[in-house]
Amino acid sequence: MIEEEALVLDLKSKSKQAHAFEVLVNTYKERLYWQIRSIVLNHQDADDVLQNTFIKVYKNINGFKGESKLFSWMYRIATNEALNFIKKRAKLQGVSDTDYQDKLVSNLEADVYFEGDEIQLQLQKAIATLPEKQKLVFNMKYFQELKYEEISEILDTSVGGLKASYHLAVKKLEQYLKED
């Protein structure tokens, strides 16, 4: 793990900024990518959102006060960027967020970067039916294997609340998969 405080200082210093930013991108690009991908589902959109996330981080690093961890702060930016991306796209197409997400899931069948079998496709369809918070918590815990304490800081929700959300999500997904 990188020394976070030192990295933040370097990011704010003009002479060390370029190198520090490269370290930051190398450290977090994969983790942030999978967070974004779990929301926007297709690779091309995930790539766009990931780039925008780092651009936002780069432009706003001076405003980072260190009240939360750098990692949580970036995760929050990535999550918000991805959710806003979905909302904007849905609006552009004149459909509801839910309809747009259903469309994203049905597009997975033809997606060359989705190599899932029938069960994995069903799982994505099931995840799409969850409320936003449960969807986020499930993806972060189950696929990205983040700790509850980390998710708590990113989503600004209590650990108890997250455990309950996760438990509910798992129950709903199991029921969906068993019924289908």
Added chain:
Amino acid sequence: MNKNKNNPFKTPEGYFDSFEDKLMDKLSKPESVIPKDSAFKVPDNYFESFNDTLKGKLENEPKVIPLFPIKKIIAVAASIAAIVLIALNYNWNTPSELTFSDLANTDIEAYFENNDFELSPYEIAEVLPVTNTEYSDILNSPLESDHLLDYLNENVSDFDELNIDYNE
């Protein structure tokens, strides 16, 4: 359980303190029905080449650079004109404060649409005054009196329950 002083059974230290966490962990433990692999893939070398792509994008980010000095002159002239206009208007027009009615309905709708308040219908019902709301504000098609009578006929057994105020 009754707490008997002579109860010979003991629990490990801190057992009850950590019980809830252990239980919740167990409850939230994934079962085999859900596949562990999400099946999402990325193009070959995507992460390796990402830094270069990002660098290119950052360099191409638009920057505001003054192109011609004439623009500066126009800007200065415009500022002076604006200051003069404000100074002239100052005594005649007192600036009015922005009120709620100045907000366009579309802005308010857009605000509610874009912000997730996580309010349940019951919570919304608590905030919205029923007296000021017409049925026509909510329903797209007008309520036919025949339908209304049918509904009451089917769903209300005791008409006294309706508490209708008769004017007579």
